[in-house]
Every structure is written in C-alpha cells, then in structure tokens.
Amino acid sequence: MATFHGPSKTFSAAAATNLSAAANVGLVVALDGNGDIVLSGHPGTDAIGILEDGGRAAGDACLVAMTGRVTRGQAGAVFNEGDRLTAAADAQLEPVASAADIVCAVALQAATVAGDLVDVMVAGFQQNHDGNP
Numbered sequence: 001m002a003t004f005h006g007p008s009k010t011f012s013a014a015a016a017t018n019l020s021a022a023a024n025v026g027l028v029v030a031l032d033g034n035g036d037i038v039l040s041g042h043p044g045t046d047a048i049g050i051l052e053d054g055g056r057a058a059g060d061a062c063l064v065a066m067t068g069r070v071t072r073g074q075a076g077a078v079f080n081e082g083d084r085l086t087a088a089a090d091a092q093l094e095p096v097a098s099a100a101d102i103v104c105a106v107a108l109q110a111a112t113v114a115g116d117l118v119d120v121m122v123a124g125f126q127q128n129h130d131g132n133p
Helices: none
Strands: 010-013 028-031 038-039 049-053 063-064 069-072 085-089 093-095 103-105 117-127
Touching: 010 049, 049 069, 049 103, 049 117, 085 117, 093 103
Parallel strands: none
Antiparallel strands: 010 063, 028 038, 028 049, 049 063, 069 117, 085 093, 085 103, 103 117
16 A cells, blocks of 8 residues: 655555665656556656665565655766756666656756766656757
C-alpha cells in the first residue's frame, strides 16, 4: 500500500523488483500496474519521483521524493546547474533534448561525470513544450 508523507513531499510504496543496490539511489522511478515502485526510462512519461533510499528488496517499502522536494539525483550525463533534466533509458538524469522529453528535475548542482549524485529539485513531470534544453 502506498503512503504519502504530506509536507515532506515523499511517497512510499513497495519495490516491484530488487532495488537493493546502493546504485539505485537517485534514479527516476514510476509505479507499475500493481502500484509498486519500478525504474522509469526515457522520456519519463510514467515517472512519479526520484528514489531516495537504497537497500530495498522486492516487496520492501521505498522512499520516493516527489514534486518540489530537493533530493540527490543520479547523473547519466554531464549537465549544468539550472538545466532541466529528463529520465535516460537507465533511469539516470540527463539534460532534456527535445520537446518530447518529460522534465523530471531541475539541477541545483552541476554533474561533471555520469554517476555523480547531485542536488536536484524534483519537477512536475511535464512535457518540455518549448523544445529548448
């Protein structure tokens, strides 16, 4: 059962698969048809937030940062502070590149290499309508 944590802007639900690797922290996530947490992919159309905690086996509750929360996001590419970010195919964050991309977060820190964990603000998961990165 999913639980919304009010002012903290977090959400918890069970992991659909094993998300126990610490490398899953900061990835973009979605809900599957059962309401369980799964990794999202490009362009992020199913995304609901960013995974805040690792070490979760299938069925264990996961904590997910939702719109408006500042959290740590995992970079899939180099980006600058202030860049709008979308979900890459592997659920890492990368700069938006087209109008079809869904804006999942805004970078509050630059990422200098893929795999960096940087501060981001979770965005409203809206399409990048202006088509500009």
